[in-house]
Amino acid sequence: MRTIAVLGKGRVGGNLAAALTRAGHEVRVADRTQGAADATRTAQIVINATPGAGSLDRLTALREELRGKILVDVSNATLDGPDGLPADLLYPGSSLAEQLQEALPGTRVVKTLNTMLFPVMTAPASLTRSPDAFLSGEDPRAKQAVRELLVSLGWRTEWITDLGGIRTARATEAAILFVPHVIRAGGFAPFAISIAR
Numbered sequence: 001m002r003t004i005a006v007l008g009k010g011r012v013g014g015n016l017a018a019a020l021t022r023a024g025h026e027v028r029v030a031d032r033t034q035g036a037a038d039a040t041r042t043a044q045i046v047i048n049a050t051p052g053a054g055s056l057d058r059l060t061a062l063r064e065e066l067r068g069k070i071l072v073d074v075s076n077a078t079l080d081g082p083d084g085l086p087a088d089l090l091y092p093g094s095s096l097a098e099q100l101q102e103a104l105p106g107t108r109v110v111k112t113l114n115t116m117l118f119p120v121m122t123a124p125a126s127l128t129r130s131p132d133a134f135l136s137g138e139d140p141r142a143k144q145a146v147r148e149l150l151v152s153l154g155w156r157t158e159w160i161t162d163l164g165g166i167r168t169a170r171a172t173e174a175a176i177l178f179v180p181h182v183i184r185a186g187g188f189a190p191f192a193i194s195i196a197r
Helices: 011-022 036-041 052-060 096-103 118-122 140-152 166-186
Strands: 003-007 026-030 045-048 070-073 078-080 086-089 108-111 133-137 160-164
Touching (some): 003 011, 003 036, 011 026, 011 118, 026 036, 045 140, 052 096, 070 096, 070 140, 086 166, 096 108, 096 166, 108 140, 108 166, 133 140, 133 166
Parallel strands (some): 003 026
Antiparallel strands (some): 078 086
């Protein structure tokens, strides 16, 4: 069991918090106005489920509370189009995860779960084919802890792929550009970007 702070009370954060609680973890949920510093200070693992466009500023403000913690970044930093769907990357040639790691050198950032619609994050077996969850980060022990967290959410170990250092997050974050086209083509049905092997 882990003590986890989920930052963000939207669909992604709420879904993750409920599933992690069901899995037996001690979970506190906070947003940018309510209890973020307290929740972060007492957690072993912090999950960034805040809107990606503002995540860097929000989390940089929690630098001291995040020191020594594992920060699991599941957000994508995008510029939205007129229909509210992602239209472009906020950090082209980089990634939100890289920006967070640079701004928070005392924190171990791990990028994951950002290549799927939010229901799949906590119910990977609900898809007709095996999905993939990717890990990007510099610290092997932090990635192992996140791997164990994913397993507690129903991810099979063979569905989890460690891509390497934090720079690999720019590849998975760029996958968000698939999302609006897939939604327009097939509706808002759960899916994940997966590698066929």
